[in-house]
Amino acid sequence: xxxxxxxxxxxxxxPTVATELRAALDAAVAHAExxxxxxxxxxxxxxxxxxxxxxxxxxxxxxxxxxxxxxxQTPPGSMPYLDEFxxxxxxxxxxAFPSGTFDVALSSFTVEHFTKPVEAFANxxxxxxxxxxxxxxxxxxxxxxxxxxxGLPMGLRRRSQRLIKATAADAHPIVGVCNDPKTxxxxxxxAGFVDVKVTSISHLARAWxxxxxxxxxxxxxxxxxxxxxxxxxxxxVTGRVPEPQAGT
Ligand SMILES: C[S@@+](CC[C@H](N)C(=O)[O-])C[C@H]1O[C@@H](n2cnc3c(N)ncnc32)[C@H](O)[C@@H]1O
Numbered sequence: 001x002x003x004x005x006x007x008x009x010x011x012x013x014x015p016t017v018a019t020e021l022r023a024a025l026d027a028a029v030a031h032a033e034x035x036x037x038x039x040x041x042x043x044x045x046x047x048x049x050x051x052x053x054x055x056x057x058x059x060x061x062x063x064x065x066x067x068x069x070x071x072x073q074t075p076p077g078s079m080p081y082l083d084e085f086x087x088x089x090x091x092x093x094x095x096a097f098p099s100g101t102f103d104v105a106l107s108s109f110t111v112e113h114f115t116k117p118v119e120a121f122a123n124x125x126x127x128x129x130x131x132x133x134x135x136x137x138x139x140x141x142x143x144x145x146x147x148x149x150x151g152l153p154m155g156l157r158r159r160s161q162r163l164i165k166a167t168a169a170d171a172h173p174i175v176g177v178c179n180d181p182k183t184x185x186x187x188x189x190x191a192g193f194v195d196v197k198v199t200s201i202s203h204l205a206r207a208w209x210x211x212x213x214x215x216x217x218x219x220x221x222x223x224x225x226x227x228x229x230x231x232x233x234x235x236x237v238t239g240r241v242p243e244p245q246a247g248t
Contacts, residue, residue, distance in 0.1 A: 004209050013222050017203050020236050021055050021137055025106065028133035028238070029059055032103035035131045035243070046102045048090045048124060049110030050079065056106050057081045069096065090123055091116040100129040111138035117178035121191035121239075128241045134193065136237040140200060141179040143233040145221040150176045181230055184237055193239030200232035207233070 008014070032043055042064030047054040050068035052075070060066065060081050068079055069088040079085065088096040090107070091114050105124050114120045124134050141147050149157065157174065178187050181198045188196045202225065204218035225231040 004205070004215055007219070008205055011219065011223060013202050013205060013219070013226065015201065016206060017137055017201050017234055017236070018055070020199065020201055021108070021135070022058065024135045024236060024238050025055060025059065025104070028104045028135055029062060031131070031133060033062070036103070043103045044101060046105040046127065048105055048107040049113070050074070050082070050085075052078045054079065054081070054106065055108060056104070067102075090114065090120040092119065094123045094126065097127045099126050102128050103132050105132065105134045107134065108137045109139070111136055111184065112174045112176050112179050113172050114178065115175055117184075118187045118190055121188055121193065125192045125241050130241050131243040132241045134239050136235075138184065138235050138237070139174070139176065139179055140181065140231070140233055140235045141176050142181070142231045143204070143221065143225055144231070145204060146179075146233060150174065179235070181235060184235060188237060188239045192241065194242045196239040197237070199236045200229050201234045201236060202226055202232045203234035
């Protein structure tokens with residue numbers, strides 16, 4: 001019996017969100033280090049909506065201060081690589097950090113839960129320093145399965161989330177107000193980000209791979225949109241806070 005990854009490779013469902021996210025964070029970290037101000041002693045980074053895992057932990061040796069925030073308290077000891085954790089709502093608590101605190105911010109599979117995404121992006125932009133990068137992953141409601149899911153009544157959505165999510169703690173209500181390539185790109189620009197790039201990845205089979213039936217439903221969804229980039233299930237978005245022009 002082939003493994004899930006072997007099946008996905010056979011159908012050409014690559015790259016993975018993990019590899020693309022890693023590449024985006026590599027670029028963000030390299031840019032932050034290359035443009036660091038005098039006296040720089042290592043990166044200050046934020047994971048906004050950190051849950052219980054962060055792709056930024058791969059960069060721990062280059063990070064001086066690693067902050068995680070979430071609307072829920074993390075279980076004690078679950079994120080030992082963080083220097084600080086705070087309960088913060090990204091959409092509303094703009095005073096949570098002083099302006100220009102962070103070199104890089106990650107917000108992974110969170111935007112679909114944000115009730116006020118433009119406000120959230122503006123807060124993240126304010127907390128980043130000029131030249132700092134925001135990296136986002138989120139779901140794409142242009143995928144027919146995601147659209148169908150978002151069309152379900154809330155009670156049914158909650159029940160189906162329990163089937164596909166690893167634990168009940170991962171099953172947060174999905175709002176999806178900003179979840180298509182065009183809307184999220186415009187929202188990032190509206191919040192002041194420049195060099196905004198939106199790419200898409202087929203990720204349903206991997207995301208729903210907890211059981212074989214949900215894996216195969218996800219695989220069907222991935223195959224359906226493999227050749228339709230604007231409809232693939234998952235968006236990777238990056239944007240930079242503008243740097244002051246020389247002489248201004
Ligand atoms: C699907 S989980 C993703 C967790 C983690 N980023 C990851 O990639 O595994 C979404 C997380 O976003 C958090 N979240 C949702 N809305 C938020 C908000 N307005 N401010 C901060 N965190 C939020 C949730 O509590 C949850 O931990």
